[in-house]
Amino acid sequence: MEKIDLVYILGNGSRWSDNEIRFSLRSVEKYFNYRHIFIIGEKPEWMTGVIHIKADDSERNKLLNARKKYMIACNDKRISKKFVLMNDDFFLLKPIEQIENWSRGTIQEMIEKHPTKGGYYYKSLVDTKNRMNAIGISDPIDFEIHGPMVFDKEKVLTTIGVMGMDKPFSIRSCYGNIAHLEPKKIMDFKAMNIAEFAYQMKFDREVLSISDGMVAEDDFRVWIERKYKNPSCFEMDEGVGSKTLPGRSGGVKRYYAVKTFTFNSKKINIGEIIDDDTIQGIKETKKMRGLWKYTQ
Secondary structure: OOOOEEEEEEOOOOOOOOHHHHHHHHHHHHHOOOOOEEEEEOOOOOEOOOEEEEOOOOOOEHHHHHHHHHHHHHHOOOOOOEEEEEOOOEEEOOOOOOOOOEEOEEHHHHHHHOOOOOOHHHHHHHHHHHHHHHOOOOOOEEOOOOOOEEEEHHHHHHHHHHHOOOOOOOHHHHHHHHOOOOOEEOOOOEEOOHHHHHHHOOOOOOEEEEOHHHHHOHHHHHHHHHHOOOOOOOEOOOOHHHHOOOOOOOOOOEEEEOOOEEEOOEEEOOOEEEOHHHHHHHHOOHHHOOOEEEEO
C-alpha cells in the first residue's frame, strides 16, 4: 500500500491526559507506512511533528461536529486524495499492508442482535438502515467497525451531499454503502472491558480499540506500555506524560440525549448536547431517567 495520510478527529474528552492518542501514534509509527499525520480538532501540548487543523466542537450534536471535521479533511488540499480515518483509541497490533473495508455484517443483523432494542446507538442503526432504504439500498452493510477506515475525499463529499446537511448520520456506514465498498466481515476490534480485552488478545488481530473506561484498568496500562514502550517522533516530552495516571476527562463534562424527547416544551434531539441549565431540571425529573448520558 502506497503512503497515504492519516487523519485523527480529536476532541478534548480524554480520561488519560491524551495518552490514548500517544500510544495510537506509537503503534502507527511502528506498524504503518504513512505519509503525514493530520490532527483535526484539539492538539495535546506534548504533541509535535503533526499537521494540526484547529476545529472547535461548536455544534450541540457530536455527529454534526464529526461531520464538520470530515468536511474540513476532504476540502484540505494538503491531505491525500485517500486518507485513513483514525480515532485516538485505535491501536495497530502488527504491520498492516492493506486496510480492508471491515464490516460486522448487515445493518439488519446488527439491529436484530442489539440486546436492548433501545438507546442512542440502536436508534442510529435503525435510522441509517431506513435512510439507505430510501435511496434504493435495500440491505445496507454495517461499516461501524471500531478500527481505521480508508476514505476517498471525493466520495465522502458525495456521501454528505446525498445524505444532506439537515440531520446527523453515521458517516462510516453511509459512506461504505454509497461508495459500494466490498466488505470484509470480521469480529469487531473493540474491547469494552478487561475480559473482552483478554478475549481479543487470543486472536491474531490487526487492531485493538478500547472503551473510555479501559484506561483505568492496571492490566491494560501495563500491557500497552510494554507493547509500545518507545516514545514516537511525535512526543516532544519524550514519553514523560505517559506515566500520568488516568482520571476524569480533561474536558468539560457533557450531557447528551440518547433518545429524542421534549422537556419544558423544548424538543431535544437524539445525540444533542444538553446545556447545563436544562440538564439540571432533567436530572431532577424521574420520568426523564434513561433519556440522557454524559461523556467523561
